[in-house]
Amino acid sequence: MKAEPEVTSDRAGDALLVRLSGPWTIGGDRALEDAAAEIERAGERFGSAIIDLSDVTALDTAGAWVIDRARARLAGRGVAVDVRWANPRHQTLLEQAGWRPFEREKPARRGGVIGLLAGVGAGAVAVLRDFVRGVAFLGEVMTALARCARNPARLRPTSVVFHVEQFGFRAAPIIVLINFLVGCIVAQQGVFQLSRFGAATFVVDLIGILVLRELAVLLTSIMVAGRSGSAITAEVGSMKMREEIDALRVMGLDPVEVLILPRIIALVISLPLLTFLADMAAIFGGLLVTWGYGGLSPEIFMARLQSAISLNTFLVGLIKAPFMALVIGMIAAIEGLKTEGSAESLGRQVTASVVKAIFMVILIDGLFAMFFAAIDY
Amino acid sequence: MADVAPTNPDTLIANGDPTPAIRVRDVVVGFGSKIILNGLSLDVRRGEVMGFVGGSGTGKSVLTRAILGLVPKRSGTIEAFGLDLAVLAQRERRAMERRWGVLFQHGALFSGLTVRQNIQVPMREYLSLSQGLMDELAMLKLDLVGLRPDAADKHPSELSGGMIKRVALARALALDPEILFLDEPTSGLDPIGAADFDELIATLQKTLGLTVFMVTHDLGSLYSICDRIAALAEGKVIATGTVADMLAIDHPWVRSYFHGARASQMMPPARLT
Ligand SMILES: Nc1ncnc2c1ncn2[C@@H]1O[C@H](COP(=O)(O)OP(=O)(O)O)[C@@H](O)[C@H]1O
Numbered sequence: 301m302k303a304e305p306e307v308t309s310d311r312a313g314d315a316l317l318v319r320l321s322g323p324w325t326i327g328g329d330r331a332l333e334d335a336a337a338e339i340e341r342a343g344e345r346f347g348s349a350i351i352d353l354s355d356v357t358a359l360d361t362a363g364a365w366v367i368d369r370a371r372a373r374l375a376g377r378g379v380a381v382d383v384r385w386a387n388p389r390h391q392t393l394l395e396q397a398g399w400r401p402f403e404r405e406k407p408a409r410r411g412g413v414i415g416l417l418a419g420v421g422a423g424a425v426a427v428l429r430d431f432v433r434g435v436a437f438l439g440e441v442m443t444a445l446a447r448c449a450r451n452p453a454r455l456r457p458t459s460v461v462f463h464v465e466q467f468g469f470r471a472a473p474i475i476v477l478i479n480f481l482v483g484c485i486v487a488q489q490g491v492f493q494l495s496r497f498g499a500a501t502f503v504v505d506l507i508g509i510l511v512l513r514e515l516a517v518l519l520t521s522i523m524v525a526g527r528s529g530s531a532i533t534a535e536v537g538s539m540k541m542r543e544e545i546d547a548l549r550v551m552g553l554d555p556v557e558v559l560i561l562p563r564i565i566a567l568v569i570s571l572p573l574l575t576f577l578a579d580m581a582a583i584f585g586g587l588l589v590t591w592g593y594g595g596l597s598p599e600i601f602m603a604r605l606q607s608a609i610s611l612n613t614f615l616v617g618l619i620k621a622p623f624m625a626l627v628i629g630m631i632a633a634i635e636g637l638k639t640e641g642s643a644e645s646l647g648r649q650v651t652a653s654v655v656k657a658i659f660m661v662i663l664i665d666g667l668f669a670m671f672f673a674a675i676d677y
Numbered sequence: 678m679a680d681v682a683p684t685n686p687d688t689l690i691a692n693g694d695p696t697p698a699i700r701v702r703d704v705v706v707g708f709g710s711k712i713i714l715n716g717l718s719l720d721v722r723r724g725e726v727m728g729f730v731g732g733s734g735t736g737k738s739v740l741t742r743a744i745l746g747l748v749p750k751r752s753g754t755i756e757a758f759g760l761d762l763a764v765l766a767q768r769e770r771r772a773m774e775r776r777w778g779v780l781f782q783h784g785a786l787f788s789g790l791t792v793r794q795n796i797q798v799p800m801r802e803y804l805s806l807s808q809g810l811m812d813e814l815a816m817l818k819l820d821l822v823g824l825r826p827d828a829a830d831k832h833p834s835e836l837s838g839g840m841i842k843r844v845a846l847a848r849a850l851a852l853d854p855e856i857l858f859l860d861e862p863t864s865g866l867d868p869i870g871a872a873d874f875d876e877l878i879a880t881l882q883k884t885l886g887l888t889v890f891m892v893t894h895d896l897g898s899l900y901s902i903c904d905r906i907a908a909l910a911e912g913k914v915i916a917t918g919t920v921a922d923m924l925a926i927d928h929p930w931v932r933s934y935f936h937g938a939r940a941s942q943m944m945p946p947a948r949l950t
């Protein structure tokens with residue numbers, strides 16, 4: 301059985317004698333708090349009290365604090381308290397860790413309706429700020445690009461190549477796989493649904509147009525936003541956290557030019573290449589399924605594909621890719637640079653980066669669809 | 678079962694318990710093909726302040742981390758309070774961890790928590806004190822390490838380097854541990870701040886009967902508060918003893934460290950006693 305702090309009290313004349321015994325240490329946990337409350341309860345009814353520490357077997361700062369706090373609280377209620385017979389070490393502790401008031405202003409908190417309205421307002425302002433910041437940042441990236449264009453040595457080709465490998469080359473397997481599967485699924489559904497109207501051969505048109513115009517570039521962009529956008533935000537964010545960005549600045553280097561431009565350029569190079577791979581993978585998947593499941597031979601598939609699509613079907617998808625890359629890269633960089641000192645904030649920015657990038661990718665895809673429809677391309 | 682109930686510093690000091698607080702024997706630690714600690718042995722006695730010195734990158738932090746179980750050792754034994762840390766069960770291990778406080782070289786404060794919450798993390802983990810008392814104890818610890826109460830609601834990113842060290846010490850002291858591991862506690866502090874820090878550690882050590890294991894480069898700390906010094910070189914402890922003993926050791930690194938220009942400024946006998 302573990303020893304616990306204990307309190308016994310006796311009357312000694314018109315004073316109270318409170319005898320403390322056992323270990324008065326933080327290891328006592330609740331028992332320590334309760335014992336300290338017991339001192340106060342016992343002392344309350346008397347004009348003066350003596351706290352006897354001679355039987356205390358161990359004392360630490362927490363124990364000294366609660367004892368001295370009880371003394372101070374009793375003194376506040378007009379009970380004269382005398383702490384006696386502490387051994388010299390305990391005496392020093394009582395002095396070192398004695399009671400003292402801490403005044404601390406509580407942060408003002410807005411509650412209820414006003415707080416809610418303030419939150420909504422702050423949210424709206426944040427959206428607006430994001431937009432302004434995005435435009436300003438685009439300007440910064442473009443100036444950095446212009447500076448590099450005048451002096452191509454500043455373009456950091458090593459960094460660009462490294463990031464093309466990271467964002468493009470290493471992403472290729474997963475993007476090929478995903479688009480292959482989506483091609484298969486579209487083909488399967490196409491064969492299944494269209495054959496009910498006796499229009500099974502139109503599945504090739506469906507696959508060709510849907511995949512080349514929309515699906516491949518959209519899926520690839522979303523994948524890149526999740527894979528590379530998050531990586532950029534995390535990298536830039538942790539550099540911001542450790543003052544590495546500030547270090548670059550004081551060395552006269554522009555973080556946008558050194559860190560962000562190479563990554564954005566790498567994305568702008570990688571994403572169209574990945575989209576091309578995605579196109580091929582999805583069409584190949586479609587071909588296999590129409591052949592195996594729909595019974596359409598590859599020769600017929602290819603012939604049909606040639607008549608169903610033209611070069612511009614293919615280009616519509618590909619043209620969008622660099623814009624998607626630019627938006628993903630910019631959002632990732634902006635969110636990374638917004639990181640503050642804590643690990644939590646880094647996590648928040650990475651999430652925000654991916655969510656915003658995917659949202660923007662889909663939005664831009666919609667805008668492009670309207671644009672291409674308007675110019676009849 | 679081994680007894681891991683917290684021992685009472687008062688009786689400990691009175692009885693002069695002979696088992697060392699930390700006992701390291703023939704420990705080998707390496708990363709890949711690089712051996713950092715090569716058969717190192719060291720005793721830290723109960724109630725003493727041991728200063729641990731060595732050139733940069735010789736493995737002082739690695740030894741501290743090996744004792745704490747943060748890096749694996751290849752061979753040898755490490756005991757704390759007479760218990761072999763390698764064979765402790767989960768529960769005993771937790772009881773042991775409660776008995777030590779650690780100040781990491783870079784503070785290692787939780788960046789997402791405020792200063793007050795940082796100090797309360799160990800209290801919350803091990804105890805069920807009321808929030809009111811935990812707040813008071815956190816403020817008391819802050820006051821003890823010499824920080825103003827308005828630091829309590831700041832986040833670590835808003836603190837200066839010296840304040841981070843102090844908060845880290847306050848957190849290490851949260852549970853009133855028996856052993857305190859300090860990894861370069863005064864590096865990055867101004868000399869006055871460092872002297873205050875030393876004095877604080879000395880006071881805590883005296884009043885709480887703490888055992889302190891302190892990695893340091895600070896000659897001031899070595900002279901003013903360390904009972905004994907251990908010097909690390911070539912993966913081994915090459916010498917242990919008081920400052921006076923160190924001055925007599927004939928090893929090139931120890932000689933240049935304790936007889937160097939900076940050391941001789943410290944030498945006025947007033948500080949030696
Ligand atoms: N996790 C690790 N992996 C590889 N090498 C390490 C690791 N931690 C430390 N080292 C190496 O161990 C050596 C000692 O490091 P450290 O103990 O931090 O030095 P110091 O004595 O200055 O505290 C250094 O050479 C360092 O490079």
Ligand SMILES: [Mg+2]
Pocket residue numbers: 737738739782860
């Ligand atoms: Mg170190």
